[in-house]
Amino acid sequence: MSAPHGINPNIPHSARVYDYWLGGKDNFEADRRVAEQTMAAVPGIRESARNNRAFLGRAVRHLSRLGVRQFLDLGTGIPSQGNTHEVAQAEAPESRVVYVDNDPIVMAHARALLTSTPEGRTAYLEADVREPRTILEHPDTLATLDFTQPIALVMVAILMHISDADDPEGLVKAYAQALPAGSYLVLSHLTLDLIDKRTADDYVAATSSQAMHRTPRTGERISRYFDGFDLLEPGLVAVSKWRETPLFPDEPAWMYAGVGRKR
Template sequence: MSAPHGINPNIPHSARVYDYWLGGKDNFEADRRVAEQTMAAVPGVRESARNNRAFLGRAVRHLAGLGVRQFLDLGTGIPSQGNTHEVAQAVAPESRVVYVDNDPIVMAHARALLTSTPEGRTAYIEADVREPQSILEHPDVLATLDFTQPIALVMVAILMHIPDEDDPERLVKTYAQALPSGSYLVLSHLTLDLVPPQVAADYLEATRPQAMHRTPRTGERISRYFDGFDLVEPGLVAVSKWRDEPLFPDEAAWMYAGVGHKR
């Protein structure tokens, strides 16, 4: 893989590390080195990443089966197998999806790969999740999504990259307030609740020097994101346990996941 203009291949990036864990090819040596170092220090982190991706697919498929036809996917990441529009449009070809990310390398891949069915529509915008009004008022968002009809807000493995000083709970609330009743929130988040204390300490030590910000949060903190939503069964659970058996063995569960229905 050659580096696009403006991308420094010597600096690891969380999206490309995640791509490596998913078995993708859109990563550099620096990303692979960090990914392997983290895997060596943190048991099960790759399996948890893959289970997280599988959760995205299960949640989108479930909501499409319930009749949801609109999805706003924040923090898209590098396209991989089972992207939101692919899953939704396999159930309902008329589904409409907007992807949002602020990474140039993600944007380049998304423009090339995230294409819609003729019946539906897929849009991609480069924007910062921490600036919700710039997204909610973006012309491409308004041209693709009808905010009078239910929308699934997809925030899978994105809030863990937003530090407390940026008030992630306020961000989720701002997005949620723009959604009509009957909409959904699809969310997963890094946690240390589900691993032994020593494993959690090893994780923090292994990830401390990396040039990637991740904030693990407790289940109690993560549950606050669902204020104004009723959690769909089975509730907020380890990502591998949401409505299916895990795709990969996940003895060390690093992610919580849940889907909420807006009242």
């Protein structure tokens, strides 16, 4: 894969590391090195990433069956199987999706591959999720989503890349305040709660020197993102345990996941 203009292939990026774990080909040597180093030190991290992708599909399908027809997908990642609009439009062809990512590679692939049904619509914003006003007020967002009707805010494995200094809870609130009652929050997040201390220490040691920032958080911290939302069953759980059968046994489990409905 050649690097597009403006992309430094020597700097790893979370979307491309994730793409490698999912079996994709849109990554560079620097991304593969980080992915392999993490896999060597962190048992089950690749399987957890794949379970996380499967959670996205299950959550979008479930909400589509509840009648949700609009999705704002933050931190889209490189297109893979079971993208948000594909799952939603398979259930309801008129579904509308806005994808947001800050990586030009992601957006180039998204515009080329994530084509909507004729009845629905997709839009793609190259933007930073830490700037909610830019995203919420973007003309393409407003042309695609109707903010008087329920919207599913998709924040799957994105907040772990937001440092505490950037106030992830405040970011969720800023997006949530723009959504009408009856909207949903679909969220997953890296945690060390569900593993033993030695494995957690190995993870910290393996990732502390990496350029790619990830912040694991406790279930108590992650649950705060759902303030103002009622969690759907089964609540905030290991990502593999959110409804239906996981792709892989999630032992050890690295991710929490949940879906909440805005009051």
